[in-house]
Amino acid sequence: MTDFRMPSLGADMEAGTLVEWLVRPGDRVKRGNVVAVVETQKGAIDIEIFNDGVVSELVVPVGGRVPVGTVLARLAGPVTEPAMAPPQAAPVTPPPIPAAPAAVAGRPHITPVARRLAGEHGIDLQRLTGTGPDNAITLADVQAAVSSVASGATPRRRAGFDPAAMRQAIAAAMTRSKREIPHYYLSQTIDVSNALARIERLNRERPPPERILPAALFLRAIALAVAKTPELNGFWEEGRFRPGDGVHIGWATALRGGGLLAPAIRDANHRSLEELMASMRDLVLRARGSGLRSSELSDPTITVTSLGDRGAETVFPIIYPPQVAMVGIGRIVTRPWVVNGAIEPRPVVTLTLAADHRASDGHRGGLLLVEIDRLLQEADTL
Amino acid sequence: MNAGEARTLIVDVLASIAPEADFDRLPGGAVLRDELDLDSMDFLNFITFLHQKSGIDIPEADYPKLSTLDGAVSYLTR
Amino acid sequence: MSAPASTTAAVRMTYREACKQAIRAAILADPRVFLMGEDVARYGGCYAVTKGLATELGEERIRDTPLSENGFVGAGIGAAIAGLRPIVEIMTVNFSLLALDQIVNSAATISHMSGGQFAVPLVIRMATGGGLQLAAQHSHSLEGLYAHIPGLRVLTPATVEDARHMLQPAIEDPNPVLIFEHVMLYNREGELDPSVTGVDIVSAKIRRPGRDVTLVAYGGMLFKTLEAAALLQVEGIEAEVIDLRVLRPLDMPTILGSVRRTRRVVIVDEGWRSGSLSAEIAARIAEEAFFELDAPIRRVCSREVPIPYAAHLEKAALPQAATIAATARTLVKGG
Numbered sequence: 091m092t093d094f095r096m097p098s099l100g101a102d103m104e105a106g107t108l109v110e111w112l113v114r115p116g117d118r119v120k121r122g123n124v125v126a127v128v129e130t131q132k133g134a135i136d137i138e139i140f141n142d143g144v145v146s147e148l149v150v151p152v153g154g155r156v157p158v159g160t161v162l163a164r165l166a167g168p169v170t171e172p173a174m175a176p177p178q179a180a181p182v183t184p185p186p187i188p189a190a191p192a193a194v195a196g197r198p199h200i201t202p203v204a205r206r207l208a209g210e211h212g213i214d215l216q217r218l219t220g221t222g223p224d225n226a227i228t229l230a231d232v233q234a235a236v237s238s239v240a241s242g243a244t245p246r247r248r249a250g251f252d253p254a255a256m257r258q259a260i261a262a263a264m265t266r267s268k269r270e271i272p273h274y275y276l277s278q279t280i281d282v283s284n285a286l287a288r289i290e291r292l293n294r295e296r297p298p299p300e301r302i303l304p305a306a307l308f309l310r311a312i313a314l315a316v317a318k319t320p321e322l323n324g325f326w327e328e329g330r331f332r333p334g335d336g337v338h339i340g341w342a343t344a345l346r347g348g349g350l351l352a353p354a355i356r357d358a359n360h361r362s363l364e365e366l367m368a369s370m371r372d373l374v375l376r377a378r379g380s381g382l383r384s385s386e387l388s389d390p391t392i393t394v395t396s397l398g399d400r401g402a403e404t405v406f407p408i409i410y411p412p413q414v415a416m417v418g419i420g421r422i423v424t425r426p427w428v429v430n431g432a433i434e435p436r437p438v439v440t441l442t443l444a445a446d447h448r449a450s451d452g453h454r455g456g457l458l459l460v461e462i463d464r465l466l467q468e469a470d471t472l
Numbered sequence: 473m474n475a476g477e478a479r480t481l482i483v484d485v486l487a488s489i490a491p492e493a494d495f496d497r498l499p500g501g502a503v504l505r506d507e508l509d510l511d512s513m514d515f516l517n518f519i520t521f522l523h524q525k526s527g528i529d530i531p532e533a534d535y536p537k538l539s540t541l542d543g544a545v546s547y548l549t550r
Numbered sequence: 551m552s553a554p555a556s557t558t559a560a561v562r563m564t565y566r567e568a569c570k571q572a573i574r575a576a577i578l579a580d581p582r583v584f585l586m587g588e589d590v591a592r593y594g595g596c597y598a599v600t601k602g603l604a605t606e607l608g609e610e611r612i613r614d615t616p617l618s619e620n621g622f623v624g625a626g627i628g629a630a631i632a633g634l635r636p637i638v639e640i641m642t643v644n645f646s647l648l649a650l651d652q653i654v655n656s657a658a659t660i661s662h663m664s665g666g667q668f669a670v671p672l673v674i675r676m677a678t679g680g681g682l683q684l685a686a687q688h689s690h691s692l693e694g695l696y697a698h699i700p701g702l703r704v705l706t707p708a709t710v711e712d713a714r715h716m717l718q719p720a721i722e723d724p725n726p727v728l729i730f731e732h733v734m735l736y737n738r739e740g741e742l743d744p745s746v747t748g749v750d751i752v753s754a755k756i757r758r759p760g761r762d763v764t765l766v767a768y769g770g771m772l773f774k775t776l777e778a779a780a781l782l783q784v785e786g787i788e789a790e791v792i793d794l795r796v797l798r799p800l801d802m803p804t805i806l807g808s809v810r811r812t813r814r815v816v817i818v819d820e821g822w823r824s825g826s827l828s829a830e831i832a833a834r835i836a837e838e839a840f841f842e843l844d845a846p847i848r849r850v851c852s853r854e855v856p857i858p859y860a861a862h863l864e865k866a867a868l869p870q871a872a873t874i875a876a877t878a879r880t881l882v883k884g885g
Contacts, residue, residue: 201813202842202843202844203841203842205841222844222845226845228844230844290532293532294532297523297529298519298520298522298530299520299524301516303513305512346490370513371513371517375517398511399512400505
């Protein structure tokens, strides 16, 4: 018997609402199968199961909002290693106690009088957002819900994506980042004429569905450089650095209507330019359509943000905890550049690195940016 | 493809990318990327969908000609 | 100087003067009443409350005692049982611990253990609290200890009016009554309304009405708490301030009534947090009004250290208006 628990899809996630079960008791599942849809602050996410087996019981009903770590379903059958376990963990170490503290911390605070009034009016407290101290649901929150029910308005939010909830999630993660992470920042302005020339050559012969954006080429250079700088790829957890189990790049994707997600492109350093471009396209479409999978949100080992060709020249990223680094790509601009002793107009882009000084030092960070620069000068080999 | 069909196609494609936009109020000469807040991936998808639905090849060098609604209509109907 | 009964104009005086007038009036009104304690007669009291009274009333009514709290409190108990109405002054609550046996084992229990044959109509006055840089020898707030003891009534007059009028009903009470006078109050001036001729020694009073949060305080903390309420008002938070006045028995209906209206409460106690009176009040609110609360119960107490001598350390150890306001703010404003 194995427990299938509410996964954490990021440091900022405390709880999720079960929107849909895609399996029934008796169904056979394999690790990686999408078995449920869970509504989080990041929208509705397809949740993958971590083990092979046969579903024996669905514990949490549709509509239930439960903290991270809560048992959602039970599986009978072959037990494999839990996918969440860090690959470095020696077999002798006892299995981690599954998220019990997080479950306690994730329980929403509801003041006694708010709970009583909600009971009297049949208000579903799980649907309310607390505005009191420590985000507690207070009397005023319940009174507002009571009056909106009385006036016929529906307090239920649209399933999938709630901009206010996502704002809260971003606020929590970024506040934690600025509070806990001693960031250092480096920047390198890079001549990208070779890179753009390669893109132009490639795209000239390709129909639109196969065309490449410059960001994909930059991402490839970044992924290869990150693979050579493992101190920047991983997590700062419980006072020490845990390296990532691959270069899984979170690609920061702005959502229409506000907010952003950074789903993972797994093993980005092993993907060709075309594969990276396809992954980016797919992720952006699904992120904006709220069709992401749970592993895509929990996997990133480093995040990359690109401001695009309508953005600012330089971005100073804020690291998404518990990751230890983030790379920013500014807008490509034409600037005077010294080439062989003469000034020429050249397309340049400013790459920035924000890194956690607990996990790495500026020297290593600088090597990453220099390596990206070097790779982009040899863009034809990428 | 006449101008009316082209306009319908373009608006349908844009609506799939920017579902919240009000296309009845979109000026024909407005720059789509600015007006609809399209990033480079959105614009590439716009070109891709137009190509797939119209069969017209749109080389990168021609992208500026499709920067407005009116420009895109005349490009598809030329 | 007492005002003529005909006028209704309020009289301004210090808390010290109000205490002195209360003692003088009680002694003049009843031949059984006398006051005794260390340095109360010739010296005039360590806080000068009885200055001049020995000359005015005679050394039989204002009596100096040896430096032996256990001895003269015991004498006071004997005098009370024998039919007199003694007022015993102890310099500070710290020194009252030398008389704990007499107060707790005798005064508080004799009526009970004698099946009501002997009453102990004794009043004990003492100074309490910090703020004068008198260090750990003289600055503690131990009234909460006495509020634990059945058989005692514990009063903490904070206003000039209570300082002037609580003594008489305390003398009339057939049981021992302890009166705690906070050292920071003696020089404080207030208005005494001549038309008020008495106060009760059973109820708490709402000193400032408000709708958003209840601040419970007593004695020297009352004015810091009112100051905190003024700070909060600037931010639009209306705090209700309750002056407990009587620490034993507690007037729970007034406290609970206020908490049921505001649904939030901060208890301010100059005593140490652990096992304090504030703990008792918090527990009773949780027991009796849990389902009315819209925020956790909070307390502002002294730091758990012997009160330091150095002015900045003493200030840091004692509850201050800004801390009280900040604590109340966390209950009212969302986070």
